[in-house]
Amino acid sequence: MSTTHDNNPAAKLELDGKTYELPIIEGTEGERAIDISRLRPDSGYITLDEGYGNTGSCKSSITFIDGEKGILRYRGIPIDELAEKSTFVEAAFLLIYGHLPNRTELRNWSDSLAEHQMVHENMRFHFEGFPVTAHPMAILSSMINASSCYYPGLMTGQNPTRFDVQASRLISQVRTIAAFSYRKSRGLPTIYPKKAYKYTANFLHMMFSMPYEDYEMDPAAVRALDLVFMLHADHEQNCSTATVRTVASSKANLFASAAAGVCALWGPLHGGANQAVLEMLQAIHDEGDDGSKFIQAAKNKTRRLMGFGHRVYKNYDPRAKIIKKTCDDLLEKLSISDPLLDIAKRLEEAAIHDEYFVERKLYPNVDFYSGIIMRAVGIPLEMFTVIFAIGRMPGWIANYKEIMESPDSRICRPRQIYTGKEINSYIPLDQRA
Numbered sequence: 466m467s468t469t470h471d472n473n474p475a476a477k478l479e480l481d482g483k484t485y486e487l488p489i490i491e492g493t494e495g496e497r498a499i500d501i502s503r504l505r506p507d508s509g510y511i512t513l514d515e516g517y518g519n520t521g522s523c524k525s526s527i528t529f530i531d532g533e534k535g536i537l538r539y540r541g542i543p544i545d546e547l548a549e550k551s552t553f554v555e556a557a558f559l560l561i562y563g564h565l566p567n568r569t570e571l572r573n574w575s576d577s578l579a580e581h582q583m584v585h586e587n588m589r590f591h592f593e594g595f596p597v598t599a600h601p602m603a604i605l606s607s608m609i610n611a612s613s614c615y616y617p618g619l620m621t622g623q624n625p626t627r628f629d630v631q632a633s634r635l636i637s638q639v640r641t642i643a644a645f646s647y648r649k650s651r652g653l654p655t656i657y658p659k660k661a662y663k664y665t666a667n668f669l670h671m672m673f674s675m676p677y678e679d680y681e682m683d684p685a686a687v688r689a690l691d692l693v694f695m696l697h698a699d700h701e702q703n704c705s706t707a708t709v710r711t712v713a714s715s716k717a718n719l720f721a722s723a724a725a726g727v728c729a730l731w732g733p734l735h736g737g738a739n740q741a742v743l744e745m746l747q748a749i750h751d752e753g754d755d756g757s758k759f760i761q762a763a764k765n766k767t768r769r770l771m772g773f774g775h776r777v778y779k780n781y782d783p784r785a786k787i788i789k790k791t792c793d794d795l796l797e798k799l800s801i802s803d804p805l806l807d808i809a810k811r812l813e814e815a816a817i818h819d820e821y822f823v824e825r826k827l828y829p830n831v832d833f834y835s836g837i838i839m840r841a842v843g844i845p846l847e848m849f850t851v852i853f854a855i856g857r858m859p860g861w862i863a864n865y866k867e868i869m870e871s872p873d874s875r876i877c878r879p880r881q882i883y884t885g886k887e888i889n890s891y892i893p894l895d896q897r898a
């Protein structure tokens with residue numbers, strides 16, 4: 466490493482006989498990046514990094530991950546400390562506003578979430594248009610986008626008061642929309658939220674109560690689901706958050722940006738993995754496999770061990786550790802014996818000692834055990850990724866806010882290396898082969 470003319474650290478790059486100085490940027494936790502923002506204007510070259518494994522797309526002060534050491538912190542606070550002492554609603558405030566709320570802030574934040582929990586009554590008619598077979602993630606993304614139609618005055622994130630209302634509306638309503646879409650898919654009457662219930666209890670109420678009978682809640686189940694929401698609340702520049710930031714960079718509104726995040730989350734390599742894990746465990750169970758055939762298939766690359774591996778974690782995902790313990794505690798508390806949990810534990814045990822997985826540093830990620838908790842709480846399989854989306858909403862909003870407030874923010878517009886045909890001529894239809 467050398468230094469620039471003003472004595473800042475820099476990398477030197479030699480290209481075509483010329484030397485370029487590229488400034489080194491250092492984050493607060495010591496992670497370093499080579500700033501290539503002047504590379505193309507100065508040299509004509511671009512960099513190529515498919516899947517962005519080596520590319521920092523932004524500077525951010527929201528969440529820190531050290532994938533080698535298995536560390537995750539929201540605004541500097543370790544995830545295990547938050548899991549032990551905080552709630553999803555408090556963590557959401559922390560992520561979005563950058564500090565833990567004081568008593569008044571927390572009360573105002575909770576009141577604001579309660580005030581905005583009802584979707585516009587006309588929105589209920591939108592649900593009628595979806596077939597009962599619609600995946601709830603399709604309904605969720607469409608309905609989040611559709612809800613922007615009802616708040617035309619709240620389209621920009623620039624005004625802080627407007628942003629606050631938008632943010633609480635979205636966090637609160639994503640849960641209402643999710644529960645409504647589940648009720649619709651089961652042909653059940655819609656259950657409205659109750660002001661007296663807290664965030665996660667209210668979600669369970671809207672999911673499972675009947676007009677004639679309130680759902681009986683087990684506090685352990687409420688707490689476990691609240692924890693699942695919190696553990697999913699942010700994870701720096703993952704696929705869906707990077708998508709939200711990309712959409713937001715064009716100055717699209719918060720609802721449009723969040724709807725795009727839901728779409729990105731849906732895929733089985735990202736949020737859809739929690740559903741895929743349970744389907745995998747069920748298939749192993751149904752086939753009478755003890756897990757060894759599946760592990761072999763994963764090593765032969767004919768199948769993928771879902772809930773294993775992570776782009777950033779090359780160590781045990783800290784969220785998976787917390788979730789595994791919560792899973793054990795909850796099942797014991799509810800006196801549930803789930804054969805899929807036994808299979809999951811056997812698979813984990815076999816995989817983390819197998820050379821293939823060890824060499825590639827593949828460990829269980831957050832999705833490996835979360836599905837078993839959701840199953841114990843009674844959440845149906847097709848809603849698993851929706852639960853992830855509810856949890857991730859504060860992270861998307863915090864990233865949206867950061868991009869809107871950053872003076873350095875530019876529209877996200879990567880370049881490419883074109884590998885298609887060189888200049889070619891139009892052939893009239895009657896002369897084509």
Ligand code: ACO
Pocket residue numbers: 516733734735736738763764766768769770771772773774775776777825827830831832
């Ligand atoms: N099972 C078997 N082999 C795997 C797995 C897995 N789950 N994950 C990675 N590998 C192997 C790859 O085949 C590759 O092997 P090779 O070096 O012999 O070619 C090597 O490990 C590296 O894997 P990549 O796919 O290059 O890793 P990448 O960082 O691109 O992908 C991902 C990460 C998508 C999470 C991947 O590990 C995966 O598909 N896991 C299963 C799906 C999953 O659980 N997704 C949830 C992620 S967490 C989240 O979104 C909340």
